[in-house]
Amino acid sequence: MELVFAIAIGLNPFVGLFAAAGLAAVSGKWAGAGPVWLLAAAALTAGAAVPVDLVLGYLPRFAARARRAAELFAPVAGALGVAWAAEPALPPAAAAALGAAGAWTVTWLVTAAASRASRSRAWVGLGHVPVLMGATLLSACLVPLYSALPAVTTGLGLLAVGALGWAAHAEIQTALLPRARASAALRLQRLVSGR
Secondary structure, three states: OHHHHHHHHHHOHHHHHHHHHHHHHHOOOOHHHOOHHHHHHHHHHHHHHHHHHHHHHHOOOOHHHHHHHHHHHHHHHHHHHHHHHOOOOOOHHHHHHHHHHHHHHHHHHHHHHHHHHHOOOOOOOOOOHHHHHHHHHHHHHHHHHHHHOHHHHHHHHHHHHHHHHHHHHHHHHHHHHHHHHHHHHHHHHHHHHHO
C-alpha cells in the first residue's frame, strides 16, 4: 500500500494526498492514522488545491511554477500519505522517509516527461497537458483501486514509474546527444588542424 501511495502522490501530490487522506478519514482501515477531523481537513485542503494545480499546470505562463510547487509539496505529501498507510511492522519514520523519496522521484520524472513533451512536434500547442492529465487521472484511480485489486494496482503503478523512467532517460539522451556530437566534431577539427 505504501508503494501505491508514493506513486500516486508522485504522479500528482494534490490528488494523491486527497485520495489518501480521504480514504483514511472515511474508512476505519487506518484507525491509528490520526484524528478524523485532521485527516478530513488534509483531504479538503488537498482537494481544493487540485483545480488550482490543474488550471495553472496547463497555462504556459504558470506551468513551470506550478510544477516546481508540486515538486516541493510532493515529499511532504508523500511522507504524510505513506506514514498513514504504513503497516505496523514498518517504523513510521522510515515509512515517511521512503514515501517522501518515492513521491519526489516520481514527481521529478513527471516533470521531466512533461518538459520533453512540451517540445515535441506531435504535441505542438498542447504543452504539458497530455502528460499532466494522464498523471492526474492515473493518480486519481490508483489509491481507491488498490483496495479492490491490489496486485493489478501495484502492477499499474510500477508500469507507470517504468514508463516515466524511460521517458526521462530518453530526454536525458536527447539532451546529451548534441553535446557529444559537438564535442566529437571539435576533437576532429583539432586533429585535422593539428596535421
